[in-house]
């Protein structure tokens with residue numbers, strides 16, 4: 537093992553200095569394990585992990601990181617994330633504090649912080665008789681993560697329902713945009729390479745609660761019957777334009793294929809599940825093996841949908 541790779545680049549004294557600049561409720565931790573912050577339950581530690589309590593804290597952290605030349609990245613619910621076994625050098629930021637997890641309802645609009653779970657948005661919409669947001673129930677992430685990748689399910693995508701977005705640029709300034717002006721594509725929103733998602737306003741339509749409930753139940757039933765309950769990072773590959781990745785993997789007989797504790801799900805071919813002991817290395821090796829089989833059989837280059845970050849051990 538190359539030890540040099542796993543040595544923290546965050547000086548603990550400087551991290552303390554940063555902690556003193558933040559509000560008392562901000563969390564600042566060194567060498568924080570991250571595996572349990574991902575739905576796949578895999579990955580090494582972050583050099584530093586920070587939960588800002590306010591937008592001003594967040595701005596202070598990104599400015600401090602720029603001064604120190606510390607790389608940083610946001611983490612949402614970790615539902616689309618594969619963190620390598622050596623963990624993440626620099627700072628990992630999460631908008632998990634209450635300030636970023638609020639939902640306010642105004643008429644047919646829901647004003648949501650980036651830290652809220654999409655499931656909560658769907659539930660709050662139901663409670664207020666706002667329809668059209670039911671498919672969000674099935675996406676297991678936070679709003680911030682879903683905005684970054686324009687997450688979708690059941691034929692709908694996050695940006696279909698958003699009216700305006702609130703962001704912070706890399707200098708710490710707050711910038712709001714009408715969503716209609718933001719270019720989005722399948723599973724990607726390039727704006728978030730240069731902006732942090734802080735929140736969004738969803739717009740639905742008033743609807744009878746029973747019809748919302750029926751749609752939620754139908755979406756949930758479909759998901760539980762077609763997707764595995766075991767720990768996973770959702771769909772591993774983007775769907776190629778010609779065939780859904782799950783069907784392709786199924787047709788090639790790759791379900792059940794395994795590298796160590798990483799297994800292609802028997803329920804849905806585009807999910808790799810962690811049977812309890814998988815490492816990131818094993819998941820990556822399984823991804824490469826699937827890519828190779830598909831390349832050889834069909835000549836298709838499979839692109840990963842899951843975000844792969846960090847360093848090898």
Ligand code: EPU
Pocket residue numbers: 674687688689690691762769770771772773774775780781782783784786803804805806841
């Ligand atoms: N299929 C198979 N075998 C399988 C899996 C799927 O034959 O093992 C077939 C299905 O029968 C269906 C087709 O492939 O005819 C598509 O499958 P599914 O309806 O499950 O949709 P998907 O394209 O595989 C997409 C999203 C999911 C989202 C579902 C539900 C992508 C890559 N995936 O899956 O999103 O939950 O629709 O709407 O776009 C994710 O983003 O992580 C994710 C899981």
